[in-house]
Amino acid sequence: MDFELCTLTPHAAASHDADALILLWPDAADRADPALADPLTLWARQAIADGDLAADAGQWVAAYRLPGVRARRLVLVRCGDGGARRVRQAVAGAWAALKAGGPAGTLLLQLGALPPVAVAAAVQAIAQVSYRYTTTVTEAKPRSLRRVAVGVADAAAVQTAFDEAVAIVHGQELAREWANRPANHATPTDLAEAALALKKHGIAVEVMGPKEVAKLGMGALLAVSQGSAQPLRFIVLQYRGAGKRVAPVALVGKGITFDTGGISLKPAAEMDEMKFDMSGAASVLGVFAALARLRPALNVVGLIPACENMPGGRAVKPGDVVRSFSGQTIEILNTDAEGRLILCDALAYARQRFQPSAMIDIATLTGACVIALGHVRSGLFATDDALAQALLQAGDAVGDPCWRLPLDDEYAEALKTSFADVANVGGRAAGVVTAAKFLQRFVGDTAWAHLDIAGTAWTGGKEKGATGRPVPLLVRFLQQQAASLAAKPTPPAARTRRAATRRP
Numbered sequence: 001m002d003f004e005l006c007t008l009t010p011h012a013a014a015s016h017d018a019d020a021l022i023l024l025w026p027d028a029a030d031r032a033d034p035a036l037a038d039p040l041t042l043w044a045r046q047a048i049a050d051g052d053l054a055a056d057a058g059q060w061v062a063a064y065r066l067p068g069v070r071a072r073r074l075v076l077v078r079c080g081d082g083g084a085r086r087v088r089q090a091v092a093g094a095w096a097a098l099k100a101g102g103p104a105g106t107l108l109l110q111l112g113a114l115p116p117v118a119v120a121a122a123v124q125a126i127a128q129v130s131y132r133y134t135t136t137v138t139e140a141k142p143r144s145l146r147r148v149a150v151g152v153a154d155a156a157a158v159q160t161a162f163d164e165a166v167a168i169v170h171g172q173e174l175a176r177e178w179a180n181r182p183a184n185h186a187t188p189t190d191l192a193e194a195a196l197a198l199k200k201h202g203i204a205v206e207v208m209g210p211k212e213v214a215k216l217g218m219g220a221l222l223a224v225s226q227g228s229a230q231p232l233r234f235i236v237l238q239y240r241g242a243g244k245r246v247a248p249v250a251l252v253g254k255g256i257t258f259d260t261g262g263i264s265l266k267p268a269a270e271m272d273e274m275k276f277d278m279s280g281a282a283s284v285l286g287v288f289a290a291l292a293r294l295r296p297a298l299n300v301v302g303l304i305p306a307c308e309n310m311p312g313g314r315a316v317k318p319g320d321v322v323r324s325f326s327g328q329t330i331e332i333l334n335t336d337a338e339g340r341l342i343l344c345d346a347l348a349y350a351r352q353r354f355q356p357s358a359m360i361d362i363a364t365l366t367g368a369c370v371i372a373l374g375h376v377r378s379g380l381f382a383t384d385d386a387l388a389q390a391l392l393q394a395g396d397a398v399g400d401p402c403w404r405l406p407l408d409d410e411y412a413e414a415l416k417t418s419f420a421d422v423a424n425v426g427g428r429a430a431g432v433v434t435a436a437k438f439l440q441r442f443v444g445d446t447a448w449a450h451l452d453i454a455g456t457a458w459t460g461g462k463e464k465g466a467t468g469r470p471v472p473l474l475v476r477f478l479q480q481q482a483a484s485l486a487a488k489p490t491p492p493a494a495r496t497r498r499a500a501t502r503r504p
Contacts, residue, residue, distance in 0.1 A: 001130070001145060001169070003123060005162045008151030010038040013110045014069045018149060020104035021071035022094040024111050024122070026082040027055070039068030040110070044076050053078065057086040058093040062101075071108060073101055082114045084121035084399055091125035103144035113153040116161035121399060123150060123165035124172075124472065131173060133180045133465065167293040168398070168475050172468030175286030179279045179458065179466035183258035186278065188233040188306035191255060194285055195235045195304065201292035204238040218305075218345040219322040220330060224338045225307035227262060227315025234346070237284070237302035239291045242485065248299035249481060250356035251474065252346045254339045254363035255281030255306030262309050262335030263317055276466060277339070279457035280362035281306055286471040287478070294475070296482035301354050305342040309335070321420045325349055326442050331420035339365050340435055341424060344442040351446050358387050358447040361439065362470060363454075368431035370455040378402040378470055379452035381436040387447045394477035400470050402451060405433060412437045 008016060013023075025044055043066060047053045053061045057080035066074050077094040080086035091109070098104050109122055130145040152158055178186055178194060192207045199205050213221055213234050225232035235255075238248075256277040260266060266274065281304040288302055316322070320332050322341075326348040330341065343361050350359055369379040378395070380402040382388035388404050395401045411433045414426025422441060426434035436450050456469045 001127060002147045003162075003166045003169070004147070004149045005155045005159065006149050006151050007153065007155040008110065010040045010110075010112070013108060013151050014039045016070060016108050016149065016151065018071045018106045018108040020073040020098050020106075021069065021075070021108045021110060022091065022098070023074065023076045024079045024087065024090055024109070024114065025053075025076055026079050026114060028082065029112070039066065047076060056080075058089045060094050060097055062097050073098060073104065079114075079118070082118050084117050087114070087118045087121040088125040088399060091122050092129050095126060095129045105144065106147045106149070107145060108149045108151055110151040112151070116158040117397070119150060119152060119158045120161040120165035123148075123162065124169060124399070127169040127173065131176060133177070135177065135181055136185055164294065164475065164479060167290040168472045170293060171286035171290030171475060172471040174289045175279070175282040175468040175471050176466040178282040178285060179276050179468075181275070183275045183308070186257055186275065187230050188255065188257055188308070189231065191257065191278065191281060191285075191304065191306045192233040192235050195237055198237065198285070198288055198292065201289070203288050203292055204240070206236040208234040208236075216325060216349065217323070218325045218349070220324040220341040221305050221307065221345045223316040223320065223322040223332065224256075224262075224309055224341050227312040228308035228310040230257070230308050232305070232307035235302075235304040235306060237288050237304075239288060239300040241291075241296050241482070242298045246299050246485070247357040248301045248354055249478065250301045250303065250350040250354055250359040251284050251287060252303045252343060252350060252359065252361040253280035253282070253284035254278065254343055254361070254365065255304045256309055256339055256342070257306060259309045259336070259338065260311060262315050262338060263311050264334045264336040265311060266336060270460070273458065273460065273464070276458045277364050278306065279364050279453060279466060282466070283362050283453070283457075283468070283471050283474065286468060287474045290471065290475045291478065294479065296479055298478065298482040298485050300478060301350065301356065303346045303350050305346045307342065309338045324442070328422060328441065329420040331417045331423045333417075333423050334425045337425045337435070339363050340438050343439055347439065347448075348442045351444055356446060358384070358449070359443060360391075360449045360451065360474070362451045362474070364457050365452045366432045366435050366454055368428075368435075369452040372405070372432055373403055373455055375455045375459070376401070378456045378473075379432055380404045380449060381407055381433075381452075382449040383407065383440065383443065384447035384449070387449050390480060391449055391451075391473065391477055394480060395470070395473040398472040398476045400473040402470070402473065405436070407433070407436060407440060
């Protein structure tokens, strides 16, 4: 979908060439200058005066071929105080009204003087509600919405927020696309090809197979993959926006392209949803697609251990002991706790090879997180308070919230075993925490955060599908990290070297 930011007065919005127009009306507009006489404002004020538009956010009224307005269809919608949450609510309601009346190829979102955060929320919201999966649907209708113009009072004032939102949208849609694909259309090899497609956007990509992974000594990743006919892929992406000496941020995404549970087989009901078990990997791909657009001044590496978890004659068995990349041995008590096994090797590898300033893993890791937090907030664990706070703030800012959970040492007691250095599960009690404590063993003293997105990566039921979370959270976090890096003073020696190489 194409987005365009325009400075549009109400008069200009009325004459703008679009199939449909959504006019967001904040509470403050009720108190604006009544002398304004453009068709849109007059119509909106009349609808309010007649009692046809209630004051609650999300309430709307529609019109068809309104005199003086070029757009064929028009929806006026309340957005309350103009905050991000109310704007998202308003856009969703207005789009539902438009969608009921048939396709709208081009749309004008008229936001007026709403602040940058509202502009970003509106862009993300319209992309979210208009998304349609088509890859494996033979007679799928093409996406009805092709172009969105965003009308504002001052484009320059909101340009930065708009650009970030558009990048997030493209990254989030890439994540949704891959997470939504059936497992036979999103194998580890397919994921690797999706990563390689990012090379044309300036992302460095390296793909390793079983032989390379075995040579590295990633016994945990190999163990999970050995029951499947699909060969594993270990994908490494690098975005370089800062100097070589600047330590990168590492993102590690769980890439289980289908999870049967292995020998510890899952129940048949809703097992089809286990195609979403690579949502962490999909979110890493989405973040790198967004980085390619935004070009922030920092370095980021992405690691995706990708494989299937299948039962079979060669599959790992409960009670087996494997040696991980870090050298620690792991007793696999439950083969359905496989995500932490592939992540632990990737985390240890990221730490050793890249020496990152921080590591963040993203995984649909535990059903226990869904029980704890439902589908509203992702679970957050962190060894570093500053890192945790930055992620919390980033999530709240873009409507992709998370909630910090504990990492007390006492929780690790449940992972003790007599047959290896650590067991891969610790029982049902505090399962979301013991999973995080397992991963913590492999990060050393590197600042680390774990995002359990089991409850937020997809929506079940009738509207089943991937959400693309936490791409918005991660993109905003990385943007903030780039801004912090830019704000740091340049060391005197570096300034001297730059001055010496400057041409007269």
